[in-house]
Amino acid sequence: MPAAADAPLIAMRGVTKTYSGITALEDVGFSIAAGEAVSLAGENGSGKSTLIKILAGVEQRDSGEISFGGQPQNGLTPRTAAAAGVKVIFQDFSLFPNLTVAENIGFSAELGAGHRLVNRGRVRALAEATLQRLGVQIDLDARVESLPVAHKQLVAICRALATEARLIIMDEPTTALTGREVATLLGIIRRLKADGVAVLFVSHKLAEVLEVCEHVVVLRNGRKVAEGPAAEFDQAKLTRHMTGRDVADAPPEALPPDAPLLMAVRGLAKAGAFAAVDFDLHGGEVLGISGLLGSGRTSLAKALFGLVIPDTGSVRVDGRDVALGDPLAAAHAGIGYVPEDRLTEGLFLTQSILRNVGIGRLEAHGRAAGVLDLAGLWADATDWLKRLAVKAPRVTAEVRSLSGGNQQRVVLARWLSRSPRVLVLNGPSVGVDVGSKAEIHGIIRELSAQGLGVIVISDDLPELLTTCHRILVMKDGRITDELAGGTAEADLARRLAS
Structure with missing residues (x-):
């Protein structure tokens, strides 16, 4: 069925998940619109990874509702989530290190289209067009294992776009990047938003969260404890919601002049x-x-x-x-x-x-x-x-x-x-x-x-x-x-x- 015109791209309500009696998520809900970047913030163990796995169809929720474009999603699987345009870029990127850039970008698209034989010309054209869409240049014939971390990440993003991603979930995308590479990635995210692609941005680096996201959702101990426009948060407030306490950020006291x-x-x-x-x-x-x-x-x-x-x-x-x-x-x-x-x-x-x-x-x-x-x-x-x-x-x-x-x-x-x-x-x-x-x-x-x-x-x-x-x-x-x-x-x- 076609998506409702005014429905959010992704909507969740009352999502709950337990593992052997331990609650990982309890009554979590929020929505993501097309072209919107939403920050999913929280400490380790807050439930972020579980929620990502549920959206990607890797884990099944115990209760709650999830809809894509207004259409209820029951029994989500990795295949149905991917077909709906939900793509996850994990911290390790999950690329094939021994394949070329072009092959990595085009692999999922070829598989999803049901082609029995790989057409290298078609794969190369798709990879080139996807890189141009992001405005970046990477050698299509280079093996991924030879690339720096920042380029591997771009290849992972291009692979998602090549399969018509509508929501890209980025799990700690800037952990191994330098400041200059982070600035490049944030520019890519802005380009994706302008192109109608939604981004769920998971990061421990709060300055980046507030710079690129319009909306913030904070989890703590499996529950949603705060939500609102990014403009309503600063780093201190976001940290307080994530940890439940104020975190000192004052510089150290002066060193004694006689320090040995x-x-x-x-x-x-x-x-x-x-x-x-x-x-x-x-x-x-x-x-x-x-x-x-x-x-x-x-x-x-x-x-x-x-x-x-x-x-x-x-x-x-x-x-x-x-x-x-x-x-x-x-x-x-x-x-x-x-x-x-x-x-x-x-x-x-x-x-x-x-x-x-x-x-x-x-x-x-x-x-x-x-x-x-x-x-x-x-x-x-x-x-x-x-x-x-x-x-x-x-x-x-x-x-x-x-x-x-x-x-x-x-x-x-x-x-x-x-x-x-x-x-x-x-x-x-x-x-x-x-x-x-x-x-x-x-x-x-x-x-x-x-x-x-x-x-x-x-x-x-x-x-x-x-x-x-x-x-x-x-x-x-x-x-x-x-x-x-x-x-x-x-x-x-x-x-x-x-």
Whole structure:
């Protein structure tokens, strides 16, 4: 049946879903109009993912009503949802890495049309037309595995458009993007809206939510707790609805003038990555290092921990030289490193939470003949999990079962259990919700108060300004500017872009 002319594109009322007696969604309802961007906001565990799965037909609601264009949808399946124009772009994009850009864009369209054989000319023409619709240029013959993250995301959007998407659900679309790439994506979303495509935008980055969305829906503990035009919200109000509390965002207190020198970096250089890097880090200081993609910030972070071998320069901690290019030497010198990609570089996902923390303390709990004091090791790890308030059903659960914020706390617990002098945090709040982000920032402040030196590598400007005493700006591998932590966000953004 045709859609009613005045009906919303998607309408939900009283949607409820439980899992084994645990309520994931309770009495949730809202609507989305064609050409409208709606923000679905909430912390991890608020019910956002469950609602997305129900709209996509992956999960079935227990009760409630869903209609597309005024037509009731009973027994939604992935096939019927896709046929109605509902497309989901998940965080991993779900692309075929060994296929070309054109093949990835055209695959679903060919499958949906029921073609038994792929017509490469037809696929290429469709892909080219879809890219032109978005006003972007990507090599159609490039394998997707060779593309940067931002281009992979554009390919995923084009694949949705190639199958006549009417609603595109974007799940944390900006997590791995730089500031410039985020601006490009937001421009794409505006173009989609102008073309009549609706967008359900799920993001922990509240500034982006308020910039691109007309309407906001907030979930907390499975219930809708706020809804209204985006103009009625600011970041503080949105955060309060999501978490149920006010979150402090004031810059740190000034560093005492007699704070001891912890780390001295002199003349650190790596051809093609960074050059002539000099800075000091004092006890209790939080030092930010920021820069656009290609600035060298991540290579520098890895070099401080020995994962990248500099060509020249020196790193000293407490007045003693640290062997360069040697992570074990860096760790023994009191340097800890929390990587940006915790899933592939920071955690053993299939191992227990306890083991992920305990591995950082094996030396301290070793006995004769290589035997471990397991009771002491587990007691030590459990204590750190309690200190950092890691939320888990049990400490023996696999770490992959945790939310992003709790996974980050596990990595922090592993390093803090070693009593480091300097902690390098590369993207400390990447992929975590606003509540967990505030708690991680609180942990950084506590570490600073205890006298640790903390280096925060980030392109999240509010994060830098609320946690750091000083911020170093990198461009083309060199430190080009230094700003105080209380600097206005617009000034920091201008220095980064200049």
